Amino acid sequence: MIEYSLIFLAGVAGSWHCVGMCGGFACALGSDPRGRAATLGRQLTYNLGRVTTYCFIGGLVGFLATGLGTSGADAPPTSGAQRILAITSGLLMVFIGLQFLGWLRRSHGLPRTGFGGQLLARALRDLLRAPGPAAPLAFGVFNGFLPCPLVYAFAAQAAASGGALPGLLVMLAFGLGTFPAMLLMGGLGGWLSRAGQVPGGILPLRWRQRGVAFAGAFIVLLGLITFARGIVPMGGHLHAL
Amino acid sequence: MSAAASTPVLCSHCLLPIRGYGHERQVQGEDHPFCCYGCCLAFQVARGEGEESEAAWLLIRLGIGAFLAMNIMLFSLLLYSGTFEQADAEVRQVVHLVLWVLATPALLILGWPLFQETWRAATARRLTSATLISLGAGMAYAYSALAVVMGGSEVYFDTATMLLLLFTLGRYLEASGRARAMRDLAPMLAAEREGVTVVDGGTEMRIPAREVTIGTLALVRPGERIALDGVVVEGSSHVDEAVITGESRPVAKGPGVAVLSGSINHDGALLIRSTGPGTATRWARIARSVRQALAQQSHAQRLADRIAAGFVPVVLVLAGLTILFWAQRTSFDEALLTGLAVLVVACPCGLGLAGALATTLGIGRLARRGCLVRGGQVVEELSGVRVVAFDKTGTLTSGATCVTGIETDGTPADEVLRVAAGLERSSEHPVARAVVKAATQRRVSPALVRPARAVPGRGILGEVAGQPVAVGSGAWFAEIGWQVPVGLVGGAHRLEAAGDSLIYVGWAGQVRGVLALGDALLPEARATVQAVRGMGLHTVLLTGDRAEAADRIAAEVGVNACEAGLPPESKQAALARWRGRRGPVAMIGDGLNDAPVLAAADVGIAVGSATDLARETAEIVLPEGGLRLLPWVIGLSWAVRRTIITNLLWAFGYNSIGLALAVSGHLQPILAAVLMAGSSLLVVANSLRLERFADLSDGSRPVDASAFERRALRHRTRPRGSTPQPAA
Numbered sequence: 001m002i003e004y005s006l007i008f009l010a011g012v013a014g015s016w017h018c019v020g021m022c023g024g025f026a027c028a029l030g031s032d033p034r035g036r037a038a039t040l041g042r043q044l045t046y047n048l049g050r051v052t053t054y055c056f057i058g059g060l061v062g063f064l065a066t067g068l069g070t071s072g073a074d075a076p077p078t079s080g081a082q083r084i085l086a087i088t089s090g091l092l093m094v095f096i097g098l099q100f101l102g103w104l105r106r107s108h109g110l111p112r113t114g115f116g117g118q119l120l121a122r123a124l125r126d127l128l129r130a131p132g133p134a135a136p137l138a139f140g141v142f143n144g145f146l147p148c149p150l151v152y153a154f155a156a157q158a159a160a161s162g163g164a165l166p167g168l169l170v171m172l173a174f175g176l177g178t179f180p181a182m183l184l185m186g187g188l189g190g191w192l193s194r195a196g197q198v199p200g201g202i203l204p205l206r207w208r209q210r211g212v213a214f215a216g217a218f219i220v221l222l223g224l225i226t227f228a229r230g231i232v233p234m235g236g237h238l239h240a241l
Numbered sequence: 242m243s244a245a246a247s248t249p250v251l252c253s254h255c256l257l258p259i260r261g262y263g264h265e266r267q268v269q270g271e272d273h274p275f276c277c278y279g280c281c282l283a284f285q286v287a288r289g290e291g292e293e294s295e296a297a298w299l300l301i302r303l304g305i306g307a308f309l310a311m312n313i314m315l316f317s318l319l320l321y322s323g324t325f326e327q328a329d330a331e332v333r334q335v336v337h338l339v340l341w342v343l344a345t346p347a348l349l350i351l352g353w354p355l356f357q358e359t360w361r362a363a364t365a366r367r368l369t370s371a372t373l374i375s376l377g378a379g380m381a382y383a384y385s386a387l388a389v390v391m392g393g394s395e396v397y398f399d400t401a402t403m404l405l406l407l408f409t410l411g412r413y414l415e416a417s418g419r420a421r422a423m424r425d426l427a428p429m430l431a432a433e434r435e436g437v438t439v440v441d442g443g444t445e446m447r448i449p450a451r452e453v454t455i456g457t458l459a460l461v462r463p464g465e466r467i468a469l470d471g472v473v474v475e476g477s478s479h480v481d482e483a484v485i486t487g488e489s490r491p492v493a494k495g496p497g498v499a500v501l502s503g504s505i506n507h508d509g510a511l512l513i514r515s516t517g518p519g520t521a522t523r524w525a526r527i528a529r530s531v532r533q534a535l536a537q538q539s540h541a542q543r544l545a546d547r548i549a550a551g552f553v554p555v556v557l558v559l560a561g562l563t564i565l566f567w568a569q570r571t572s573f574d575e576a577l578l579t580g581l582a583v584l585v586v587a588c589p590c591g592l593g594l595a596g597a598l599a600t601t602l603g604i605g606r607l608a609r610r611g612c613l614v615r616g617g618q619v620v621e622e623l624s625g626v627r628v629v630a631f632d633k634t635g636t637l638t639s640g641a642t643c644v645t646g647i648e649t650d651g652t653p654a655d656e657v658l659r660v661a662a663g664l665e666r667s668s669e670h671p672v673a674r675a676v677v678k679a680a681t682q683r684r685v686s687p688a689l690v691r692p693a694r695a696v697p698g699r700g701i702l703g704e705v706a707g708q709p710v711a712v713g714s715g716a717w718f719a720e721i722g723w724q725v726p727v728g729l730v731g732g733a734h735r736l737e738a739a740g741d742s743l744i745y746v747g748w749a750g751q752v753r754g755v756l757a758l759g760d761a762l763l764p765e766a767r768a769t770v771q772a773v774r775g776m777g778l779h780t781v782l783l784t785g786d787r788a789e790a791a792d793r794i795a796a797e798v799g800v801n802a803c804e805a806g807l808p809p810e811s812k813q814a815a816l817a818r819w820r821g822r823r824g825p826v827a828m829i830g831d832g833l834n835d836a837p838v839l840a841a842a843d844v845g846i847a848v849g850s851a852t853d854l855a856r857e858t859a860e861i862v863l864p865e866g867g868l869r870l871l872p873w874v875i876g877l878s879w880a881v882r883r884t885i886i887t888n889l890l891w892a893f894g895y896n897s898i899g900l901a902l903a904v905s906g907h908l909q910p911i912l913a914a915v916l917m918a919g920s921s922l923l924v925v926a927n928s929l930r931l932e933r934f935a936d937l938s939d940g941s942r943p944v945d946a947s948a949f950e951r952r953a954l955r956h957r958t959r960p961r962g963s964t965p966q967p968a969a
Contacts (some may be wrong), residue, residue: 020699049308063318065842123300130297138304141311166316 003225005156005175010218014100014150016211026145026186028128029136042136042184050182051085051175055168057144058158062167063152067157070159082085082162089160090227093219098163100216120146153219160226183241270830303409309347310402313340317399337389337396341675349380351405363720368914370588371728376557377910385754395574403911404585411918417927424945426535426605427956428466429484432528433520435468438645440512450502453519453790462509470502470522471513487864489936495546495819503527526904530613534604537616541885544893549589556900563904571906586899586913591924592794595888598928603881606931611864612874619860623844623875624882629773630854632838633784633794635831636848636868637770639758642671644679644759645741655685657754661746663688664701664712672744672758672781677770681757718745718752721887724753736788757792762797765869770871772797779823783812783838813841828873832859844872848939880934888924895920 029046065085118143127139145152156173158167265274270450316336319325325333350667355378358371381401388396394955421937428435433451438460445460450468453459453726458474461467467480479491491507496499500513503524519525537603560583567576614620634640649655662680665673666687690703690710700713702721711721713796715733718725725733725745736743741757774780780801791805804815816838820826825843832839832847839845840858847858849865863870874965902908 049304052308056315059318063322082304113403119271124885126297127300127304130301132301134301134305138301141304141307142300164315164322165324168319196953202321210823 003222006218006222007157007170007173008177010154010215010222011150011174012180013177013211013218014215015178015181016175016215018069021061025124025139026182027129029139029186039186040183042133043183046136046140046143046186047175047179047182049137050144051140051179053144053173053209054154054171054175057151057155058161058171059156059164059168061159062161062170063164065161065167066163082160082207086160086226086230089156090225090230092156092224093153093223093226095223096149096156097216097221097223099149100219101213102216150219152216153223157222157226160229247276247445259363279416299413303406303413306347306351306402306406306409308405309343309531310351310399313343313347313402315398316343317396318804323400333394334389334392340393340396340398341386341389343384344385344402347402348378348405351409353380355405355408360818368552368557370553370590373555373556373584374404374408377581378402381581389630397578397910400578400581400910401465403579404914407911407914407918408588411590411921413589415921415925417920418598418929423716426439426531426601426608429531429605429608430528432468432522432525435466435517437468438462450519450522450525453515455515455517457515459513459515461506461513461895463506463508463510465506466660467500467504467506467513468502468524469513469515469519469667470517471500471515473498473511474514475512476510478511479507483610484527484608485611485864487867487870489610492941499501500567527608527611531604531608534614534616534619535601537618539596539600539617539621539885541889542600542617543620545592545595545889549592551591552589558585559587559904575906578910579903581910582903582908583900583914585910586903586908586917587896588917589892589896590917591888591892592893594921594924594928595892596885598887598925599884599931600879601930602884602928603877603900606877607874610870610873610936611867612870613862615860619844620878620881622825623861624878625829626778626875627757628779628781628818628819628826628829630781630783630826630827630842630874631770631798631800632830632835633786633791634760634783636829637766637782637794637798637812638762638830640760642674642675642758643761644756645759645761646736648729648757650729650752652753654754655683657746657756658683658691659685660705660710660748660753661689661712661744661756663705664688664692664703666690666711667692668695668701674760676744676756695831703887705748707721708748709750710746712744712882714744715745718747723747723750723752723785729755741790760794763868767798767872768801769868772800773875774801776872776875778875779819781819783807783815783817783828785809785812809835809837812838829868830859832862846874850882868917874898877934880931884928887926891927892920892924895923903915 026043026046029042065082124139124142126143126145127135151174154170158170161167161170265272291553316339320333320336325336330527347485350440352375355371358369360373360377362369362697370956381397381404381908385398385401387393434448435450435455436447437453438448439446439448439453439766440458440460446756457469457471458467464477473494473496475496477493477495480494481489481491481498482501482504483489485501492504499516500511501524502519502522561581563583564576564580568581570576598616601621603620604617607620616622628707631637640725644658647657649657650708658676659681660686662677665676668674677687688705688710690705692701692703694702696713699720700711700717702709702711702747704710711718711723716726729752732853733743733745735754736757741759743754744758745752746756770780779802780800782791782800784794784800784803784804785807786805788805791803795803807815816826816828820843825848827844828839828842829834829846830839831849836858838848844861845859846861846863848863861874863874895916899908899913899920903913
């Protein structure tokens, strides 16, 4: 369980990154005129949609990755394919974590015209303005698919987790970790827009940078654990940590 | 965090400093740095404009459907991976029930539009791809529901919902891809709907271009499209007239200068007074032509449609047989899944797009350079052309008489020209105008002549400073008894041999010089012909002119073959001959004198003639002075054909391989749905590559319209030289 707690904490730390990007969405979804409970409902629906997507990604990659090995579900990585997967995922996580720490330059080639991206952006824009209780849920679902290095890192871990359930749990822990900051942003949304503030601007930049660096450290740590599970012969005990 | 020492660049969206390579993107005309692609997208979401409630409604349905389908999928994955294996059968029953509860609304939300489409098609006795998907999803759902009620061991709600979700998603992406393909075409179709800002005594009002009348005063801001023909009243700017002239170099415009509807105003606001009704502009005519062209399907598309229509019933039968076959060998569950996979993977969606999208993109690309085609099939026919026949006068040559050479007896050529121009100055004859023009070009001021006698068609006699001077034909000089000096006879013969007509110039009883008059080659003629030859096409010059003149032009431009002295009927015979010898022939003419010849060619191409394709015998019309566009147009038609072929190969090959895998039981239905959605997306992506087909380069600068606009915005203040005029 320690591993999931670590992931949860990484999610909490990483949400300082989210505040900048997705926090804006939470603000934009705004408050419901029918009162605080309705606002909370709106924000919770949005986050539910977002976390469902994360869980889906986690469960799916976990399941697909199990197909690589002959071992059953949730077993220690014994097959060669599983080991290679754990090593690659671990390295990928360390790489992303180091980028968060600012020790590595971001070099991922971002698509120049990004057709899919533009499409996603337009879809989200249309949803953001749509009325009704279903729109935040749909918005959250699509939001979850936005390209995000944090999600990539944990999806990598989910892939190496050895099954649909652990994969799902990895992403669930991460998703729940992002809840506090996102809900806070959603609650502050109305107040912020009245004050004419940029969502990312309310928190001192240094705090946010520290939060992001913190998340990076967590990801590096988790990446090393995943990596170790691919290397250490009796990797199982690390998993039971 | 040492990098933060210098002022860091902040991400426009999340305001975090950008380390290393950021991501720069233009959003609404401004450059914004972003720390990551996600922020770039999010920024566009937040800043974008346009409220499309219908799109939003569709997306909400898709989002809710995805939410339900993902939950179903998660539970199913847990079932598959044996998470509930230890639990007793009751727990499994509960999970199955939960799946059923989730799948029912998902089926209705995602499937409803497809069921409706299936029903509509069925009442019209047709089967479409929606039929296949509806049937597949419905079957999976009904079977699973039955299994829950009967206490069966396996349910396939995940298959039912994922099929619908993936199909819907594929359609959505495909539709967006098409919308993107149309994005550049849209302004070509909207000529009469384009808004015009009318200025009327201090008030501004937006009206559609079709309501513009003569004298309407309109304001066009930088970056806007000029939607009316008119004259600049106030302001100065550079405009891009590519849509009309095919020339994407900016042209300077100031007060008193005419502007054309359809051009894009770059850097300054212009106040324009309309000179014609908004429905009669060339751009409006282009828009009508493009609209008609798009309505005409290409041969390939018609064929693909016919195949696709026959495909669906075959697939239905095949799926039925597959289920029967496998039901006898394995469990009914597996047989059913195999049958579903067959239904899904064989969906011929990509086939319907293969030709239409590529042709449309091609027509759009051409239209943006002012090149009009009659329909999709023309692009296809042009790509199959093996011989390109050129008309001479007005196509390779300017069609206007000009001075092409001067021979003298030793007198300076300028002196001869000075006298000739002086004599011809008062005449309106084309030859006379050509002489005066030549003098002007060489900066020779015509001599002051007191005219004495003019014999129409023969020559003119006059007086310069009391001395008799004359200009005219050789026969005229023989008539008045002036001698041709021996030194000039050779030169005159040389000029005559080149196929030009000659005029003699003389004074004081003697001929002093000979001017050759002919049809001047267009400056781009040689490069164009060479480029066409370089593409491996046979080039032919067909002309009604004398052989000498034709041979000179043929040698200068370097065509493969030249046939001269052909009356129009013989030109048609020549075309037939070349067609028999080498294959399909394209004929390029001015569309005025050679209309029947253009009509007789496999592809008739008119340069700069009537803009109304409906009244034109040619299938392709290039803009005025657009001969140089020819190689690009042919190249584009090749690219379109390549795209169609790869699309069709892909769609067919993919479907066949997928079908073989599915029938043999090697494909999961969900995987089949992923493959099927991927197939049509790949067709869209492959077609969109046409967007990247190199645009024509004007001068040294590679032309990229968007890049250019960006540059123009950035260097708004820098003056730019006007277009260099081609030397006559």
